[in-house]
Amino acid sequence: MKRMIFMAPVLLALAATPALAEFKLGFVNGQRVVNESPQAKRAKQRLEKEFEKRDQELQQLAKRLQTMQENLEKNAVTMAESERRTREREFNDLNRDFQRKQREFREDLNLRQNEEMAAIFERANRVIKQIAEAEKFDLIVQEAVYFSPRIDITEKVIRALAAEAGK
Numbered sequence: 001m002k003r004m005i006f007m008a009p010v011l012l013a014l015a016a017t018p019a020l021a022e023f024k025l026g027f028v029n030g031q032r033v034v035n036e037s038p039q040a041k042r043a044k045q046r047l048e049k050e051f052e053k054r055d056q057e058l059q060q061l062a063k064r065l066q067t068m069q070e071n072l073e074k075n076a077v078t079m080a081e082s083e084r085r086t087r088e089r090e091f092n093d094l095n096r097d098f099q100r101k102q103r104e105f106r107e108d109l110n111l112r113q114n115e116e117m118a119a120i121f122e123r124a125n126r127v128i129k130q131i132a133e134a135e136k137f138d139l140i141v142q143e144a145v146y147f148s149p150r151i152d153i154t155e156k157v158i159r160a161l162a163a164e165a166g167k
Helices: 002-021 030-036 038-075 081-134 154-166
Strands: 025-027 139-141
Touching (some): 030 081, 038 081, 038 154, 081 154
């Protein structure tokens, strides 16, 4: 009886082996797809162009602030008290304006990046599903601690996205 109890799990494991042999698994490196797909590269270029002017304005404002601070530090000793306070107030007002514009810039940029990435992920997921159906995958995972290169379909996904972008 003990021998049969011991053999039952072994027999079950052997019976399950053929079922696992038919299971087709794939892996996609989502970060690589996002970094290397033509859609992601175009999105990055669009965002750079869209935010270029505001970025330059912020850089000019930062230089102006730096110049004002240097002048204040250099000439504070020789300035009249009222003039020094006026310049400090102007500097503080400009600094607050700069901080506000910089925060708004980051928020707007993050929002647009998220919008672009959502569209890219949607396209990538559609392509992954098409590949999975065409090649009869049972499961495709995007995150794994370890995966064998033979189940990696990342390159296929990138090529499919490139073909889609070329249309």
